[in-house]
Amino acid sequence: xxxxxxxxxxxxxxxxxxxxxxxxxxxxxxxxxxxxxxxxxxxxxxxxxxxxxxxxxxxxxxxxxxxxxxxxxxxxxxxxxxxxxxxxxxxxxxxxxxxxxxxxxxxxxxxxxxxxxxxxxxxxxxxxxxxxxxxxxxxxxxxxxxxxxxxxxxxxxxxxxxxxxxxxxxxxxxxxxxxxxxxxxxxxxxxxxxxxxxxxxxxxxxxxxxxxxxxxxxxxxxxxxxxxxxxxxxxxxxxxxxxxxxxxxxxxxxxxxxxxxxxxxxxxxxxxxxxxxxxxxxxxxxxxxxxxxxxxxxxxxxxxxxxxxxxxxxxxxxxxxxxxxxxxxxxxxxxxxxxxxxxxxxxxxxxxxxxxxxxxxxxxxxxxxxxxxxxxxxxxxxxxxxxxxxxxxxxxxxxxxxxxxxxxxxxxxxxxxxxxxxxxxxxxxxxxxxxxxxxxxxxxxxxxxxxxxxxxxxxxxxxxxxxxxxxxxxxxxxxxxxxxxxxxxxxxxxxxxxxxxxxxxxxxxxxxxxxxxxxxxxxxxxxxxxxxxxxxxxxxxxxxxxxx
Amino acid sequence: xxxxxxxxxxxxxxxxxxxxxxxxxxxxxxxxxxxxxxxxxxxxxxxxxxxxxxxxxxxxxxxxxxxxxxxxxxxxxxxxxxxxxxxxxxxxxxxxxxxxxxxxxxxxxxxxxxxxxxxxxxxxxxxxxxxxxxxxxxxxxxxxxxxxxxxxxxxxxxxxxxxxxxxxxxxxxxxxxxxxxxxxxxxxxxxxxxxxxxxxxxxxxxxxxxxxxxxxxxxxxxxxxxxxxxxxxxxxxxxxxxxxxxxxxxxxxxxxxxxxxxxxxxxxxxxxxxxxxxxxxxxxxxxxxxxxxxxxxxxxxxxxxxxxxxxxxxxxxxxxxx
Numbered sequence: 001x002x003x004x005x006x007x008x009x010x011x012x013x014x015x016x017x018x019x020x021x022x023x024x025x026x027x028x029x030x031x032x033x034x035x036x037x038x039x040x041x042x043x044x045x046x047x048x049x050x051x052x053x054x055x056x057x058x059x060x061x062x063x064x065x066x067x068x069x070x071x072x073x074x075x076x077x078x079x080x081x082x083x084x085x086x087x088x089x090x091x092x093x094x095x096x097x098x099x100x101x102x103x104x105x106x107x108x109x110x111x112x113x114x115x116x117x118x119x120x121x122x123x124x125x126x127x128x129x130x131x132x133x134x135x136x137x138x139x140x141x142x143x144x145x146x147x148x149x150x151x152x153x154x155x156x157x158x159x160x161x162x163x164x165x166x167x168x169x170x171x172x173x174x175x176x177x178x179x180x181x182x183x184x185x186x187x188x189x190x191x192x193x194x195x196x197x198x199x200x201x202x203x204x205x206x207x208x209x210x211x212x213x214x215x216x217x218x219x220x221x222x223x224x225x226x227x228x229x230x231x232x233x234x235x236x237x238x239x240x241x242x243x244x245x246x247x248x249x250x251x252x253x254x255x256x257x258x259x260x261x262x263x264x265x266x267x268x269x270x271x272x273x274x275x276x277x278x279x280x281x282x283x284x285x286x287x288x289x290x291x292x293x294x295x296x297x298x299x300x301x302x303x304x305x306x307x308x309x310x311x312x313x314x315x316x317x318x319x320x321x322x323x324x325x326x327x328x329x330x331x332x333x334x335x336x337x338x339x340x341x342x343x344x345x346x347x348x349x350x351x352x353x354x355x356x357x358x359x360x361x362x363x364x365x366x367x368x369x370x371x372x373x374x375x376x377x378x379x380x381x382x383x384x385x386x387x388x389x390x391x392x393x394x395x396x397x398x399x400x401x402x403x404x405x406x407x408x409x410x411x412x413x414x415x416x417x418x419x420x421x422x423x424x425x426x427x428x429x430x431x432x433x434x435x436x437x438x439x440x441x442x443x444x445x446x447x448x449x450x451x452x453x454x455x456x457x458x459x460x461x462x463x464x465x466x467x468x469x470x471x472x473x474x475x476x477x478x479x480x481x482x483x484x485x486x487x488x489x490x491x492x493x494x495x496x497x498x499x500x501x502x503x504x505x506x507x508x509x510x511x512x513x514x515x516x517x518x519x520x521x522x523x524x525x526x527x528x529x530x531x532x533x534x535x536x537x538x539x540x541x542x543x544x545x546x547x548x
Numbered sequence: 549x550x551x552x553x554x555x556x557x558x559x560x561x562x563x564x565x566x567x568x569x570x571x572x573x574x575x576x577x578x579x580x581x582x583x584x585x586x587x588x589x590x591x592x593x594x595x596x597x598x599x600x601x602x603x604x605x606x607x608x609x610x611x612x613x614x615x616x617x618x619x620x621x622x623x624x625x626x627x628x629x630x631x632x633x634x635x636x637x638x639x640x641x642x643x644x645x646x647x648x649x650x651x652x653x654x655x656x657x658x659x660x661x662x663x664x665x666x667x668x669x670x671x672x673x674x675x676x677x678x679x680x681x682x683x684x685x686x687x688x689x690x691x692x693x694x695x696x697x698x699x700x701x702x703x704x705x706x707x708x709x710x711x712x713x714x715x716x717x718x719x720x721x722x723x724x725x726x727x728x729x730x731x732x733x734x735x736x737x738x739x740x741x742x743x744x745x746x747x748x749x750x751x752x753x754x755x756x757x758x759x760x761x762x763x764x765x766x767x768x769x770x771x772x773x774x775x776x777x778x779x780x781x782x783x784x785x786x787x788x789x790x791x792x793x794x795x796x797x798x799x800x801x802x803x804x805x806x807x808x809x810x811x812x813x814x815x816x817x818x819x820x821x822x823x824x825x826x827x828x829x830x831x832x833x834x835x836x837x838x839x840x841x842x843x844x845x846x847x848x849x850x851x852x853x854x855x856x857x858x859x860x861x862x863x864x865x866x867x868x869x870x
Contacts, residue, residue, distance in 0.1 A: 096775065097773055098773065098774035103770070103773040110767065111769070113785050113789070114789065116784075116785075
């Protein structure tokens with residue numbers, strides 16, 4: 001008779017609260033998580049998925065009886081291997097953390113202590129809980145480094161966190177979590193901060209490590225396509241409540257709830273590419289640039305054209321030079337060589353030498369909307385500033401124009417006297433769009449404008465940008481690392497790699513085979529919402545490298 | 549790791565060069581400062597017996613009639629050869645006379661630092677460990693009080709209780725050659741106590757603030773989630789990343805221990821640099837004042853330089869480049 005499966009983690013009726021301190025109001029209690037229950041067997045992976053604020057990280061940390069900041073667990077039980085850990089004293093919890101349950105954070109670069117060698121940090125809990133001698137622990141760590149596919153597993157432990165890449169660091173962190181041989185590992189968005197091409201490797205390494213060690217895991221992410229590759233079960237969360245809980249297959253293939261269906265079918269925008277032929281609003285010809293005091297070209301003879309009223313998407317991984325290209329076009333980093341033509345005039349390389357019209361017609365929107373706005377100014381002041389600066393609007397005329405713009409970004413006139421802190425992430429980005437639009441630009445550079453947003457909110461922003469383009473005829477230079485976004489919005493695409501444009505043309509051509517090696521790698525690394533996708537890609541790549 | 553061309557060597561050499569330039573600037577300021585002081589050295593040396601002829605003779609003898617630039621170059625050239633000049637009042641060689649005083653001051657400062665620095669850092673760690681609870685408030689409150697009370701008052705309070713009432717320690721910190729180390733330490737224990745109390749608060753509060761700043765970092769959360777003991781988290785994971793601000797404030801206080809202890813030396817009649825300086829300022833002995841000023845400036849600049857170098861060395865990104 002088969003043994004009944006061993007339950008590692010059982011959560012029942014979990015309720016988590018915190019005190020919120022809204023600006024200018026009395027503090028109030030908010031419920032972050034309520035009525036969440038699940039059970040996790042040995043060797044299984046449960047994916048927790050939802051948008052920001054859904055409570056997924058809070059639940060993950062609660063399974064270690066930990067509350068970040070002022071977060072309090074006010075109800076329910078968390079049973080770890082049959083013990084209710086919420087009843088434990090501080091001493092018992094310390095004994096449990098790092099031994100029975102370990103944690104892998106989103107940004108390994110921030111989660112490693114910069115002042116200590118990696119090996120010291122990886123084996124720290126194994127030693128402090130007295131689970132092994134130093135030599136045994138180091139041997140264990142090296143074995144894990146090898147298994148996770150890290151280069152030089154024997155010596156990488158001697159390095160400091162800043163000396164290894166982000167993808168490697170994330171794998172070292174996984175090794176750190178597995179080294180004390182815990183019963184449960186909490187993975188909190190472990191691949192979110194990585195490039196797609198790195199993400200796929202880390203994902204495969206994590207999946208393999210979970211499989212080989214037979215540990216139970218909670219896998220927290222906002223990306224359903226990612227969680228579909230590593231989980232056995234999925235729980236969809238929204239606003240701290242459970243929306244749907246089932247097997248991967250059921251959630252992906254037959255979602256029952258409408259919210260889950262929206263998550264599964266996100267990026268529904270169907271954008272047909274505009275016909276070629278419009279005159280170019282921006283031409284970048286043979287532009288080379290380097291940062292002061294360095295001897296390395298960050299951009300190498302980049303040549304691009306952007307037809308008026310169209311969208312050119314610039315894609316590539318971090319460090320490929322996409323944002324540098326934006327800095328060169330705006331004049332923040334003057335080009336060393338080459339020519340930039342905008343609206344039929346040649347632009348001066350440096351910002352200071354450009355005319356007011358050059359500045360007005362070329363606007364920018366940033367990734368982090370909340371740091372791109374002065375927190376002490378109202379929405380009216382923020383959007384009104386370019387109106388005053390470029391068109392001399394004042395008083396009622398300015399206020400009326402701001403209200404028009406607020407209507408245009410689908411927010412409503414009532415927002416004019418609000419402060420940025422009172423807006424949601426999506427609303428903040430809309431205000432930034434309105435500010436750019438206020439200058440009546442011919443070109444807006446959008447630098448990763450949807451990367452910090454939840455998928456459904458990002459979708460709304462993309463739709464708004466497309467509508468505005470249809471109304472105003474503004475062109476976008478759209479910088480992103482996300483290929484789904486590119487598909488949704490681009491007319492033309494430039495793929496950048498190490499400061500060079502490796503592929504450029506209309507969307508239909510760039511995204512159709514035959515591919516160059518890098519574009520192929522990039523495209524095939526984007527997780528797809530399909531069971532077994534990860535295994536297929538890895539198997540194909542292994543076959544290819546064996547064939548070569 | 550320290551092969552030539554290592555970025556750290558370049559940084560350290562830059563700091564050293566900056567320190568030398570700063571010292572030169574300080575020497576100019578000291579010289580100019582002593583020149584614009586009101587009064588006349590010759591006049592104050594001769595006092596009542598001054599006649600116009602003797603004054604003119606003495607001025608010529610002291611070189612006071614030469615242009616200022618010439619006198620500066622003469623003085624600076626002497627300093628570079630280790631010659632600080634002769635005291636006007638008693639004709640003694642300043643370098644020789646000062647050496648003993650400086651050694652005494654450094655001994656007093658060293659003893660105070662040996663106790664104050666580790667104690668301040670430990671109390672800082674303890675305050676962070678029990679942040680907002682009674683140990684934190686007690687430590688913060690007491691150290692704030694000892695910083696706020698003027699040091700001469702602390703000195704007299706200490707003398708009243710420890711020397712007069714309970715007769716535990718000597719009230720005069722007189723030391724001379726031929727005393728054993730133990731005797732010397734016993735003799736200076738009361739000024740050391742006062743100095744420790746004076747500098748403790750500043751260093752402890754900066755340590756506390758610097759570590760609290762680091763405690764917000766994600767890697768501290770990682771350490772907590774590893775189930776490490778709270779004190780281990782603070783000492784092993786937070787402190788190494790707070791070295792730079794802590795070292796800077798420690799060095800400022802060490803510099804204070806050398807150059808700022810005039811009042812404490814006077815209260816306990818300790819034969820150090822402070823007393824020496826005060827005596828000669830009142831006698832308008834310009835060469836001695838200049839020499840003391842220069843030595844103090846060198847100590848100040850040297851210690852801050854050391855703080856910079858330690859901060860650079862404490863940064864793993866600079867110590868272990870990619």
